[in-house]
Amino acid sequence: MLYKKVQIMICKNRFLKKIIGKKDNYIVLRLVNENDKKRSFEAHFDNYIETFYIPLLIPKNLKRIDGTRKNLNGDLYFWEKARKMPKNILSHIISKGFFQNFLTQQILKNCFLGKFKTIRVNLGDILEFKGFTTLHYNSPVSSEHRSLVIHNTMPFHANRIAKLIDNYSRIRVRKK
DSSP states (O other): OOOHHHHHHHHTTTHHHHTSSSSOOOOOOOOOOOGGGGBBOOOBBBBBSEEEEEEEEEEOOEEEEEEEEEEOBBOOOEEETTSOOOOSOOOOOOOHHHTSSHHHHHHHHHHHHHGEEEOOTTTTOOEEEEEETTTEOOOOOSSSSEEEEEEOOOOTTTTTHHHHHHHHHHHHHHHH
16 A cells, blocks of 8 residues: 555656656665664665665764764665676576675675775665666664665566565565
8 A cells, every 4th residue: 555655656756757667666665773783784686677766864963983983874885797687587596695695795794895886875866776786785874764765677577486586575675
């Protein structure tokens, strides 16, 4: 029900209407707060080729960590083309499994942060990227952070395994 209301509201904006006019899209209203430690640095690939990120509320305050001031506003970090476009569902599963497990996440944190570019977004920005091949995550936040994320064009959409992966991802997001 909320999904339909959001979709109707978005359709009032011409640009956003073009984005969600495609049949296979997935709209996420994302809320992250200071206590959501699991949501920060959870590098992942999306299950959709195209991702639009629209910040709705961004924390502005700085916080002291280890004696230094850090801006904990949920900046986005991207490693573009971290993987090639998977040619089939098996290569998609293998590469997601490789990059999105606990051990690799720790290695990425400790050895490969230089591969990621920081994108600082402001209210009113619409960031578009290829979430299917771009490994991405967000930094921690000092207070509530809200965003609208629109995913378009799911490859292998006719494949049952791809649908299971997408359903699992949706359930994981809801539980956090």
